[in-house]
Amino acid sequence: MKATIATVKNHLEETVTIGAWLHNKRSSGKIAFLQLRDGTGFIQGVVVKSAVSEEVFEMAKSLTQETSLYVTGKVVEDNRSPLGYELQVSDLEVIHEAEDYPITPKEHGTEFLMDHRHLWLRSKRQHAIMKVRNEIIRSTYEFFNQEGFVKVDPPILTGASAEGTTELFHTKYFDEDAYLSQSGQLYMEAAAMALGRVFSFGPTFRAEKSKTRRHLIEFWMIEPEMAFIDHEESLKIQENYVSHVVQSVLENCKIELQTLERDTSKLENIKAPFPRITYDDAIQFLKDKGFDDIDWGDDFGAPHETAIAEAYDKPVFITHFPIEIKAFYMKPDPNNSKVALCADLIAPEGYGEIIGGSERIDDLELMKQRYDEHQLNGPAYEWYLQLRKYGSVPHSGFGLGLERTVAWITGTEHIRETIPFPRLLNRLYP
Incomplete structure (x- = not known):
């Protein structure tokens, strides 16, 4: 048998x-x-x-x-x-019969292992990480299906940037310019206006010349968008989603977590609700901790996020960032137009931001103003503006980075081990 x-x-x-x-x-x-x-x-x-x-x-x-x-x-x-x-x-x-298998039980250097990634995947540790990754994907579909979301696939080749940055991979699309997608969000907003609650799960690309342990050139994002959902409701969905994923891994990947020697007591506590701190309070907290390199209006770096996370035993939302350092589509707080109705979710144990989200601008005139401020008046963005012209509604969304989430849940130090074949600044092989 x-x-x-x-x-x-x-x-x-x-x-x-x-x-x-x-x-x-x-x-x-x-x-x-x-x-x-x-x-x-x-x-x-x-x-x-x-x-x-x-x-x-x-x-x-x-x-x-x-x-x-x-x-x-x-x-x-x-x-x-x-x-x-x-x-x-x-x-x-x-x-x-295999002969002279290159990865032996002895210690090997990282570059050697990365050159042999196609074989390194066979090791117990890498096998365990991939199994946890698979469980996160499985439980993601489970959660959003249970919550009434529809899976929608946005295009990978796009004519414009979702974030308004220049960190894009450019290619020629016959006789016009195109870019590899850095986010499916704009298209998911269109889908939400048709289907209510939607989510995408697919590859995204950032031409960011970073070598940190938190960054990949190609990575996978889960991006939900929700019609008739405000910022506060979105935060509750985010914390319920992350809680569901962590508890599913604890339940279904016991052997893998044991192989990885993961301290599961730190994961067992990951249940909604999550603590929240405003950007203003976060700045003051950091200054009280001796961080003299941060002022109001600055974005947080890895040391700042880690210091904030260490004050909590669960993921923590940092809310209401300054409008000026966030994407053009984020809705201003009606009580303070200098900040956005947005939040980053910071994972514990130094793993940094795993979710970024916001309520989106639904007012046509305000979005036109944002277009002017960010010089987005080209034809590539016209369709996105029309979403505010024909039956606009309050809506919110967020994006979760799969690899950072895998790194946190598995306790993996470097993000390169959380994807089968990582694309790094100096690595396109194998």
């Missing part, structure tokens, strides 16, 4: 055959321990000399790292294993 490592729990005391790769092994004169992986998980196969043919035992001792094989054996309980089971091997069949 064929099985996978993930399904062996359904075959206790039964004999199964698993297609696998040899992750590692150790052996003595009478027993060989095979660390096996098949993509769904890791399991130990025990080959006892007295229980198998001489040919099988010699094969077990000579297997090389990452050799692919079919392993047949009996599933038994093993309380010492994170999986809870092991395989008492009765037969082996080599599919392909």
Whole structure:
């Protein structure tokens, strides 16, 4: 009977055959321990000399790292294993013998591992991170489906910038200019006017020449937009969404979090509501902490975000940023036109901003004014202005960066490990 490592729990005391790769092994004169992986998980196969043919035992001792094989054996309980089971091997069949596998159990430098990213993904740690990433994606769809959102796919090739910046990848679109999308938000606003509550999940691109542990050139964003939802209602949806994702990972990725040695006590507390601090109060807090390099009107850097986050044991919203340092489409606070109805959600433990969101401008005349201020009067933005002309309504939205969220939840120091094949400032291979 064929099985996978993930399904062996359904075959206790039964004999199964698993297609696998040899992750590692150790052996003595009478027993060989095979660390096996098949993509769904890791399991130990025990080959006892007295229980198998001489040919099988010699094969077990000579297997090389990452050799692919079919392993047949009996599933038994093993309380010492994170999986809870092991395989008492009765037969082996080599599919392909791997020779001189470059990533050995010894330590390797980061650049070496990045050059071999296509193979590094096979390691236990990288496997665990990818499984957590998958669970975050799965629970994202679950949350928004339960909340009545419709999945909409915005274009990747666009004729204009969503943020009004120059950090765009330019390309020719036949005889006109085009750019790789840095956000699907503008298109999602159009979709929200048609479908009410929508969300996108797709790749975005920033031509930002940054080498920090928080930045990628290509990354994935979850971008919901919601008609008839104000800033306050949006914050509640954001904190409920993040809470749902974290609790889903805790429930469904126990082995992976154990592999990563993640302190799950710090995640168990991540439940809505989240604390909030205004930009004004954040500036004063930082000054009280001795940060003399920050003044009202400045944006926060990584040290500032970390200092604020350390004051809380949950993600914290920083709200009401100055209009001047935020995107053109953010709605001013009716009680203070110098600040926007917006918020950044800062993750604990120094992982920085994971969500940026705001209530959007819904007034046609104010949006025209913003267009003039930001010199956005070209034809590429005309359709976005029309959203305020034909049945405008209050609406809000936000964007969550998947890789930063994976880094925080897994406790991964550098964002390059949170995406299968990272695109960095100096890396386009593999």
